[in-house]
Amino acid sequence: MSTPAVPGRRRVGVMGGTFDPIHHGHLVAASEAQSWFGLDEVVFVPTGEPWQKSDREVSAAEHRYLMTVIATASNPRFRVSRVDVDRSGPTYTTDTLRDLSAQLPDADLFFITGADALADIFSWRDADQLFDLAHFVGCTRPGAQLTPSVVEAIPSERLTLIEVPALSISSTDCRERQRLGRPVWYLVPDGVVQYIHKHRLYEDPARLEPT
Numbered sequence: 001m002s003t004p005a006v007p008g009r010r011r012v013g014v015m016g017g018t019f020d021p022i023h024h025g026h027l028v029a030a031s032e033a034q035s036w037f038g039l040d041e042v043v044f045v046p047t048g049e050p051w052q053k054s055d056r057e058v059s060a061a062e063h064r065y066l067m068t069v070i071a072t073a074s075n076p077r078f079r080v081s082r083v084d085v086d087r088s089g090p091t092y093t094t095d096t097l098r099d100l101s102a103q104l105p106d107a108d109l110f111f112i113t114g115a116d117a118l119a120d121i122f123s124w125r126d127a128d129q130l131f132d133l134a135h136f137v138g139c140t141r142p143g144a145q146l147t148p149s150v151v152e153a154i155p156s157e158r159l160t161l162i163e164v165p166a167l168s169i170s171s172t173d174c175r176e177r178q179r180l181g182r183p184v185w186y187l188v189p190d191g192v193v194q195y196i197h198k199h200r201l202y203e204d205p206a207r208l209e210p211t
Ligand code: ATP
Pocket: 016, 017, 018, 019, 020, 024, 025, 026, 029, 112, 113, 114, 115, 116, 117, 118, 139, 140, 141, 142, 167, 168, 169, 170, 171, 172, 173
């Protein structure tokens, strides 16, 4: 284990994401980080308005929040926070980490992210403050490369890179499959498949129109 436990302090993972929809890639990354660092819990934090995705329509925050609750319900070490969903305006990770720190003053935070997101980290607002707020856990992700210059720019004692089982799953592909009427079974938890079908998420409006 790369960061020793501090007596009296809890270790809490933070898995931020749009989760549109949540899939097994997210769940495996969170589970691996939980085990690697002996985290007391992992808090999944669906974004409110994601500033990085203003170029596409993102599903309503309540749908993304509920799918995340369904997907994590069976793991006693997983829970879901509404801090970003309930904050108005775009979601910035510094706000997420500050709000969670205020709620969990006895916790050290471990922010879990995939290699693709980590590669962009210096474009995040107040990026220089991120590493004071949490230890960063960068998980391998198929197709994502980390540039050495990004890794070198992060304080080494605040970053751990971990290899997680490679799952070539993305929310973008799940949405596209649903739009085309192809299966999302086994890419996302069963309850999430059922939620997507029940609420007709990601369907192509053209396919829904009566002929
Ligand atoms: P989208 O295609 O809409 O961007 P996504 O699959 O990338 O969706 P996000 O909600 O954007 O999912 O990702 C949340 C976090 O989970 C990010 O840090 C991302 O890097 C990480 N992540 C997503 N999928 C995987 C995966 N298959 N393996 C490892 N990490 C992942």
